[in-house]
Amino acid sequence: MQQPNNPGDSSGPSSQAQGKQPIDPTTIELPENMSTKDYIQAMMAIQHTTLIQLQTAQAQAQADRNKISSHTALLEKIFIKASVKKEATSPPDTGCINLQRYRISDGPKFRGPFQDVEAFLKWIHAVEIHFETRAVSNADDRIHLVGRFIEETNLLSLYATKSESYLGKPWINFRRQLFDYALLRLWRTQLKSQILQATMTDSESFIIFSTQIRTLQRMYNFDKPADAISDFELAKWVTLGVSEELHTKIYDFGILEPEGFDLMVFEKNATTYADGISRLAAARARLLTSQARSRSPSNTSGSDFLWRLRSYFDSTGRCHFCKLHCGNYAGSCLGPLD
Structure with a gap:
């Protein structure tokens, strides 16, 4: 009697699961005279082999996906490096401005008087605000610009003789020089x-x-x-x-x-x-x-009496000046005043 294939045999389905070609359970032929026990064992072996094949296929698919993902990331990195141009290193910002394009007319002007404390301090305060709002931070630029704001003769003379020696130095040094010259010592x-x-x-x-x-x-x-x-x-x-x-x-x-x-x-x-x-x-x-108005004497009664008296003279034909029947026109009486 021919023996059925043993599930534990190396030639069975489990051994075939280790090969490269997967086993199709529908193609396995079982003997017709197998016992129930052998049949159950064969079916369990087939299921086990199928499960191993599925796990192996899933692991291989995950490995393939990981490999593809790593290759994609590498390609993206290479593409980014190739597409982005390397910018040239910019020089350090010195805060300098284009003096030729600077609008001097916007700056505060100092017209004097010379050594007037209030006039000078208002001007220098306006200069500081002007530099801050226009972002003029470079000391040399400030020295160059402040000279264009000066219209007073004495201070302009100081600027012409001293400004060059302060280039390359802090702005506060030149500003102190302006203070010492434009203001009295005990200002x-x-x-x-x-x-x-x-x-x-x-x-x-x-x-x-x-x-x-x-x-x-x-x-x-x-x-x-x-x-x-x-x-x-x-x-x-x-x-x-x-x-x-x-x-x-x-x-x-x-x-x-x-x-x-x-x-x-x-x-x-x-x-x-x-x-x-x-x-x-x-x-x-x-x-x-x-x-005061209520206490001042009223002239109403006197005016009323005088009006009544003149009305009486007019009604009787008497002169207002001599108080007689002189017959003269008003203002032409030569008689004595009564």
Whole structure:
């Protein structure tokens, strides 16, 4: 009797699964006289072989996909390197500008007067703002440009003789030279003296007076000196220059305290007090005027009497001058005045 193929035999389906050609279970022929046990074992062997073939095929497909993916990534990298041009290394930014295309007319002009503190400080402050807003950061460019902003003769002469020696040096060095030449040596002392001697007039509002003092403070504090005037110190000096009535209100309401001091809040409150004082003074003036008018003697009764007297003379034919029947025209009577 011919024996059926043993599933464990090397020539069975399991051995064929290790080959390159997959086994088709439908092509396997089983003997007709196989026992049920052998038939079940053969079917299990076929299923096992099919599973191994499926796993092997999936692993091979995954390996192929990984290989294709790596090749694709490599091709993309090569393509990117080939398509992107390598840019030339740009030189370091020096902040220089094209002076020939620069609009000098936009810059602040200094026309003097020479050694006038307020005029020079306003101009140099405007120059700094101009350079910042136009992004002029290179020191040499600033030195070249500032010379085109100067129209005052003395300062222009200094620029012509000194500017070349400051090229290649920090801008602040040349600016200090301008300060030393254009201002008096004690210019800050002069500004502080103006602040201390400032007095608010009767026709001047508090906010205008305070703004003028703050302008002097800003000029004094240019370049942040060691003895810069603080807002609280400035407010104390402003208080010394106002009227006695406003001075009293500022201290009575406690708005001039060093702790948590805010100059804008101080000015707002002081302006309110000053406006109230002005309105009260105007009301008092109107009251005094009306009282003076009511006390002045009235001429109504005298005028009425004189009118009645002249009417009587006219009705009786008498002269207004001599009070007699002289017969003369009005203004031509030569008689004595009665």
